[in-house]
Amino acid sequence: MLVEIRHTPAAPLLTTAPGDRRLYSRARFIDRQVLNARRYLDGLALLEPEEFGTEAVQPTIAHIRAANVLVRDLHAALARDVTEMSRVGAALKADPGAAPAGFLHLKDRVYLQTQEAEKLLAFYRGIFTQRTGPFGGKLRGVDRIARNCYQAVWMGLGRALSVPAPQPFAYLEDGNGPATYRRGVRLSKLGKRPNPFPLVKVPQHRLHNPWTLGAIPHEVAHNLQNDLGLWEDMPKRIAARMRAKLPPEAIAVWTRWHKESFADLAGCLLIGPAYVESLIDVVGRTKSRTAHFNPEGVHPTPLLRVPLNCSLLRRMGFQAEARAFETAWNRIYPPALRRNLPRPFRDTVEAGTTLMVQAICYDPLPQLGNRALAQVVSFGHRDVAFVTEAAHRLARGENTGVLPERHLIAAARLAISRKGADPAAISRNFYATLQRV
Template identity: 35%
Template sequence: MDTRRFLQTKMAGLAARMSRLARIDNAFVGLRPQDLPYAPSPEHFQVANQRLHKVEQRIRTRFAQLRHHWRDQPVQRTLIDMALVERELDRARRLFGMFYEVFAQRGTSFGPALSAHDAIAQDCYVAVREAAPRIFDGPLLKPVCYMEHGYSPATMRRGVALSRLLGEANPFPLIRIPWDRDQPWQSVFLHEVAHNLHADLGIWQENRQAVVRRVIGQLRDPFLATVYGRWHKEIFADLAAILLGGPAAAWGMADFLAHPAPRTMTYRPGGAHPTAYLRVYLLAEMMRRLGFTRDGTRLLRVWQTLYQRSGPNRIPPALVQSVPRLVPEVVDEIAFQTRRNLAQRALVDVIPFRRDDEEAIRDGAAALREGRSTGLPPRFVVSAAHYALESGRVRPTELAQRVTRELIALGRESAQAAAQAHGPARAGRLPPPGSTGSARPAMPSSSLSSSVRALAA
């Protein structure tokens, strides 16, 4: 076999692989009729196929150039052109693999739990649209959840360029749930949804700049300004989770953050996540600002019993000493100050949470203990399930099954509302405001002039 024949054979192999990853659908990923209630919407498949088709077109363009020039150019140039085709094939392989892995999980025993979490994520967006109509630019595809290894949930937000996809943009939010965290009372899930809201609301940079200015203005300390500027996204997600789920979300986050003292009380230089010990002070302050002072006080008392500030720790003294001064300032800046991209409203205005919401959640917890439907929007069901679990009067497995069934039913109602508004092919979009009854009317949140000064001492 001579060199040209060798290259021709290699090129034939490339041609045979070109169209194998160009399309994905329910049947291709192995979803059976009984799995379809848990499947992503037809529009999610449509968007996935549009992205695959775009990459397929790039593959064909590269291959056409290769086939046209390979006989008349140096062999090294031909190998480079083949590598360019391979690069696009790799892009298609990665993109197809991501969609396949995410969609195919709906045909497993995790399908119902994933569908339930889809309903929670969608409802968080609905809550914002109900309180702030037209805040989002155009129609939005709902987030999709999937299972993967890892200690904590994570998210890949809409439009972000993913290194795992060789820079391809993510077409819709993907929220990762660890295999063992599929129970629907995980408050940390609301935190992950909040990351997506943060991005889709377009206030990342505006928030960071405001936090840095606030810290510099208060303490004139560049180190503290840099740290809180780096932490702003995680703090936003924590505070937004409380607005989405109430005090139960704060308790759930504290549960997630509670580890042996060496981990909880260690500062990680350059890390995006606030030191866990300090993070709970922010949660408590948010509850106090919303009027849930008793919950905030109780949380800090539990936290200070678990972790002694005077004991060994690996937190820079400046960070610890700044808690009484900076925690109220940072919470106020992120949650209670207006933003241009929110049309001169604050976070508490676009995700309102009121005392009667908390009362409804408590009633929902009682309903879950008694085996009744809660009548709550999905995001509040998470908190009701947390309280029901906390009561110790219902078995976790039974509670998870009960809540999952309710969330799936709510998700189905929302999908039907979206289909009626946009057509069946657009059922993957968020339903129009007022069509589901899942979100409560907006009302300005209370702003209490309290801080953590006494409890931080």
């Protein structure tokens, strides 16, 4: 026997009356948007130190506070808009004939600001949380090298300057070489807000091989140039030093290269010949790439970066090392490759190199207390003796004592060159030493 089954339409959740405003209404839409906006605001939590591991590796309180300043600024702006959104929504409900355009504009702005805040928090949580993983100790070690570079410069100034804080912060990002974001520069990662402390980006392969960390003094030097007030002033000083001695076309090239040249030369002053050896590892590529000249580029052609630093090494008293580096470099990349350079620049390269070293390293600067950069910080033969002893200690897994952290890079390179221990052991001892200091 067939049984007829009758389907009864389900009753609406709120009402069965067609057109009943309790089913949905403009007022309910307004209330829901205001509720969501308030919830967005309530969910915008500050960063807490406990999120990021133990004190031994976590970001410093100063770094967390600096990030939270940006979060608070966003929170305050969002709170103002949520309050205004609530007020405009109440007025809309009281006047059913009023146009909702202003309310909808506020809704969009609140949503976009919420996305921006989440993006900012995700960035900081991302780089801070790296300290809780396997790279935490190594990144903290890079922090200490960067801090030591700052200490060396600030302690050598001819006059007391306010100490910049927070210190540089290292984070891991693979896929490209090391890089940095200066203090105060506006970053898209931060919604075009000023970066509150220097960020030093390090790829995994550099952390794995600490003797390749000569890039750290280079990236830190970019921040030193910025924090010392030399970012805008240095190209003017280079041009003044070269005026009447080089053609204008050559001066234009050298001044365009001031940032990367400053970072290279400062790196050499900070860790000595090891910096040039590390630089060769990076810029020594195919002949076409190493000899490439970009007329608009801010990076010097790799072909000339090694000779520029060798010119400084000679003035620092390392003539034999400079000669050895240049001899090997010229055998791989003969000077004939300079034919790609513009003629007015090419014909004056040697003179320009000498003047560049003079302007950046040996001319007194008011920002340095009327001292030259090479007077503020430099690497000498006494430092070689310290580095040599430290290389033996690294190879044996012993404490390197009070050796400045930046010199550990040179010590690791020397230990590798002398094959004093397995590379994995040298890497392990390098970071263990940085954890102890």
